[in-house]
Amino acid sequence: MSGRLPRPLVVPAVLGLVFLVLPLAGLLIRAPWSTLPARLAEPQVLQALRLSLVTATVATAICLLLGVPLAWLLARTAFPGRRLLRALVTVPLVLPPVVGGVALLLVLGRRGLVGSWLDQTFGVTLPFTTAGVVIAEAFVAMPFLVISVEGALRGADRRFEEAAATLGASRWTVFRRVTLPLITPGVLAGAVLCWARALGEFGATITFAGNFPGTTQTMPLAVYLALETEPEAAVVLSLVLLAVSVIILASLRERWVGGA
């Protein structure tokens, strides 16, 4: 405790912090505080904020539902091509989101591979709908969850799973009652990353789901368009998004840490 902090760690750490925090400071300093209340009261702002929170949350739920089993598959099974599959999972991380949006259109769009079938069979089209926003966000955010959960699974002590098996637990029961509780911290961390990424999603969303207030215009889209004409409004919107996400994440963390 009394040992001196190693300088090779502290100096870059401080630089890193400054690097991350300074742009935020820029936003705060340049924020038009006097007009802030009026801007916040605009119905469009609240509408976009609500849509952002709802879609990011639903997208995170979908990512959990699909991503945790996928992470399990990657971490716990051996099959030919697993490495390739693992690389493919990270594709949305590497792909520019706009390209991801175009790719989604090509598959799920009205004339897309799956989309045309959906349209003809069920009369369902996903682009320009709130569901489309959720899909775009889930597509971009899922790798964060999968990678985080896969890491947790690899780090978990498998002997607990063996112990459960000797007690008569089927593989599904083992997963549900032993593995999942053991990796809960990893799953939560992944979900937070996933949610944050979904909340800030712009490129894939505007490309796949378009931009229409109330249905598909999330906060990042509102921010971008505000930037075209009213940079000040964009700053306000960014701050609102930032404040809301920080408050939500901090309060959730409080609850999780308190409960653990």
Add this chain to the structure above:
Amino acid sequence: MNPPVILSARLVVDRPAFRLDIDLQAGAGEVVALLGPNGAGKTTALRALAGLIALSDGQITLDGRLLHTLPPENRPIGVVFQDYLLFPHLSALDNVAFGPRCQGASKAEARRAAAELLARVGLAERASAKPRQLSGGQAQRVALARALAVRPRLLLLDEPLAALDAHTRLETRSRLRRHLADFDGATILVTHDPLEAMVLADRLVVIENGAVVQQGSPAEIARRPRTDYVARLVGLNLYRGAAEGTRVKVGELLMHTAEPIDGPAFVAFSPAAVALYRSRPDGSPRNLWQGAIEGVERHGDNVRVHLRGPLPVVADVTPAAVAELDLSPGRQVWASVKAAETHAYPA
């Protein structure tokens, strides 16, 4: 008067640079200890019995049913793991109730059964504690209760006392002994501690390098070790030689023994039976040889002296004798052992 054999197994597990190949039987209510040095394959055998690793060859039958074809969750087994592996997110009660739940009991039923078992191991009042709030001894008892809760026919214990400190171990061991006595299935206990094996087991199976080197009752094994490892475990000097009547040729030396025997034989005697002298003793005992002191160490109330020479030997002498004889390393001394104190048996 032997109990009916309910477990009969030939376990073969091939690993790079290692092969386990052992036969194993256990009767109803019998406790069999697998004893052996680290890396001998004890735990591998246990995991094979539990189904956690696949057999390369052989088979396992329990109560007349083939066991090795079943996945672990379908085997009627209970396992107490070395560090217990209690589920950290579940209370002691829910840990014990886990097995019954998996076997289809309702939550209430499973908890009732678990509470009963916890009471039996004397932990009724710790039911709601999480594993990290339990002491080592308590955790061991919860692990035992959890293993017994599935009503196994085969109980597997992997170094059940190794994680405990010396004081707790004594008490936990006697508790474990009582619980094992009540258990009507077969028990396989893996340990590297001979004392633990002797106290808990009805029969010992000694494994070295993946193969059984000796088995029998603790008394038999203690009296007639067949390998250096076992001899060291039970604290005897052991030599192998060729016997002719009451004489056994061990290397260059001719040992005189009490029991007549012919052919390949073991000669064993206790370190306490060895007498040491500065100069060649008078009256010339029949087993006498010279050796250099290699090391001297405390051993209980006595001093243990290691001798190098034609017959490497361990001798236990009193501290007074050490002072009197000036037994410092490197010194040449005479050692003798009475024929009546040796024990010869066929190799």
Add this chain to the structure above:
Amino acid sequence: MSRRLLRWALALPVLLALVPGCGAGEPGAASTASAPAAGGNAQKLTVFAAASLTGAFTELGKTFKDAHPGVTVEFNFGSSATLAQQIVQGAPADVFAAASPATMKTVTDAALAGAPATFARNKLQIAVPAGNPAEVGELEDLADAKVKVALCAAQVPCGAAAVKALEAAGLKVTPVTLEQDVKATLTKVELGEVDAALVYATDVIASGGKVTGIDFPEADQAINDYPIAALTGAPAGSTARQFVDLVLSARGKDVLTRAGFQVP
């Protein structure tokens, strides 16, 4: 592998600091960096231009280079509003060609450019996907609820023009999306996600036949003027003025017309 990545990540800020111009703070950086080339008059000309000018200006850039050996022309194509912001924040630009007078005004208001000249006009067209599945023929068809329409957001020039045209026609159109720029709007048509969109005639030409453009009379009410100006304090100095002259010349007009612009 990750360790190597980390090393690169650590090195990146250092590398960036070493690359001239990435500092972006000093407007003089660009010209000083390009000064020492052969002949003494070697120069770099940086043109910030609206994305819709990409084709035409790239061609004019080549023409300019041929006429001015030793001068390299660099383009920064993007949304006019974004470009204007960058210029106001001190980006080292010599010439600014905007897709609307409003965005140019941002720059002239900051006293960063002299009086701009209008060099091109762009007119809206109805763009429909190949085959025109919704059988759109005139502007009125866009008001049909069954026809999926994409418009540019009102905040960007093509969106403002669309609003004007629709107002002039007295039509109320509910689009499924308000896209962030004209290219994004066009993409939705190209992929067939929408049945029609209002985009510039130049964009229809640039799409290379993937969409069909339909003229409509109300487009004349929403003509978009493209102003150009050499920036005061342009690092390239008089060369900037020469590029503006080329754009306004007959040769410039020819290139712009072929790209679908109307020229004054």
